[in-house]
Amino acid sequence: MKPRQLSRRGMLKAGVALSATTMFAQPLRATAPPSSTVTPALIEAARKEGKASFYTALELATSEPLARAFEAKYPGIAIRVERSGAERVYQRIAQEQSSRIFAVDVVCSTDPSHFIDWTSKDWVEPYVTEDMAKHFPANQRDPNGMHATLCAWLEVIGYNTNLVKREDAPKSYADLLDPKWQGKIVKGHPGYSGAILTNTYLWVREFGWPYLEKLAQQKVMQVQSAADPPKKIVIGERAVMADGNDYSLELAKLQNQPIEIVHAAEGSPVIPVPSGIFRSAPNPNAARLFQSFLFSVEAQQIFIDRFAHRSFHALAKEKPGRAPLSSFKLLHADPKLVLTQSEELKARYSKIFGV
Numbered sequence: 190m191k192p193r194q195l196s197r198r199g200m201l202k203a204g205v206a207l208s209a210t211t212m213f214a215q216p217l218r219a220t221a222p223p224s225s226t227v228t229p230a231l232i233e234a235a236r237k238e239g240k241a242s243f244y245t246a247l248e249l250a251t252s253e254p255l256a257r258a259f260e261a262k263y264p265g266i267a268i269r270v271e272r273s274g275a276e277r278v279y280q281r282i283a284q285e286q287s288s289r290i291f292a293v294d295v296v297c298s299t300d301p302s303h304f305i306d307w308t309s310k311d312w313v314e315p316y317v318t319e320d321m322a323k324h325f326p327a328n329q330r331d332p333n334g335m336h337a338t339l340c341a342w343l344e345v346i347g348y349n350t351n352l353v354k355r356e357d358a359p360k361s362y363a364d365l366l367d368p369k370w371q372g373k374i375v376k377g378h379p380g381y382s383g384a385i386l387t388n389t390y391l392w393v394r395e396f397g398w399p400y401l402e403k404l405a406q407q408k409v410m411q412v413q414s415a416a417d418p419p420k421k422i423v424i425g426e427r428a429v430m431a432d433g434n435d436y437s438l439e440l441a442k443l444q445n446q447p448i449e450i451v452h453a454a455e456g457s458p459v460i461p462v463p464s465g466i467f468r469s470a471p472n473p474n475a476a477r478l479f480q481s482f483l484f485s486v487e488a489q490q491i492f493i494d495r496f497a498h499r500s501f502h503a504l505a506k507e508k509p510g511r512a513p514l515s516s517f518k519l520l521h522a523d524p525k526l527v528l529t530q531s532e533e534l535k536a537r538y539s540k541i542f543g544v
Contacts, residue, residue, distance in 0.1 A: 225319065232263060235474040235478040239265060240472055241295060241478075245297050251498070255488060258491060259479055274381035274383065276300065278298060279306075291467075297462055299382065301387075308331075316334060318481040318484045318485075320486065325337055339483055345452055346452075347419060347422055349428050353429065373429055374431050378539075381413040382413060385432060415433050419433045457517050
């Protein structure tokens with residue numbers, strides 16, 4: 190009996206399924222460092238530095254309160270939040286490093302492929318917090334200690350319930366191609382948002398470029414961040430969002446806004462947000478203390494309770510009644526493939542949508 194041969198698409202899906210369960214299971218280049226505890230000596234050294242910079246793709250409404258919570262816990266240390274879309278953060282860091290401007294202390298990106306690039310250039314310092322080592326699953330930690338998943342969310346379809354009846358709402362990405370949605374859809378741009386770049390990679394992998402070419406014919410409103418499409422449907426500027434983060438819609442629903450979330454029949458893209466420390470950090474001790482705080486159960490609970498993000502901390506408690514990630518059909522991206530395809534994805538997308 191001949192062994193069954195997988196098609197190219199089947200091989201790709203099999204490889205992606207494997208990479209999703211072993212996202213950080215790469216060959217070790219060096220021994221991972223032991224976990225580091227927050228000691229009085231570290232706090233004192235951080236206070237002598239007095240500050241740290243946090244380059245982040247998280248929304249200001251998320252990153253600023255986290256920074257202020259840290260400052261309240263450790264008076265005398267100021268966190269400067271430098272927020273932009275993940276692709277802009279990536280470009281900025283590249284420009285600063287090439288000019289030997291060492292300004293970033295801690296960075297988190299909504300595009301995990303960035304850490305593959307930064308690590309390959311030896312820009313990231315290995316640092317494992319005590320919480321990472323004790324309470325985070327191995328598949329959410331780089332085996333060399335270079336980064337770990339700070340939080341996560343899903344990219345989803347959403348709609349304004351004042352403009353769209355439940356029975357008429359799209360149930361899948363394929364439904365977005367229905368002519369009735371022409372001029373009524375909003376979506377993010379992969380040239381700005383790392384989450385949308387990951388989403389675009391997954392759409393191309395699952396549906397091919399012809400899908401995006403057809404979607405472009407729907408006269409789609411283009412916005413930047415993955416947080417922008419939810420805002421447009423909440424105010425009724427567009428009826429449907431093709432992509433955008435789920436947490437904004439969940440928070441809006443708590444405020445009785447007229448929106449509904451749809452987990453597409455084809456699957457919901459998962460957006461992990463890794464965080465790490467740069468070797469060239471001008472404030473290394475404050476950076477380590479801030480990274481330790483971000484991965485503490487205290488900060489992880491803030492991610493859940495205030496921002497409706499997902500946490501992988503074993504001691505963080507999900508909101509009562511909220512469906513776990515395991516209850517959804519999920520689409521996982523391979524960061525290595527996103528990295529190798531990112532420029533092509535952004536260029537071809539911009540050409541198709543004309544923006």
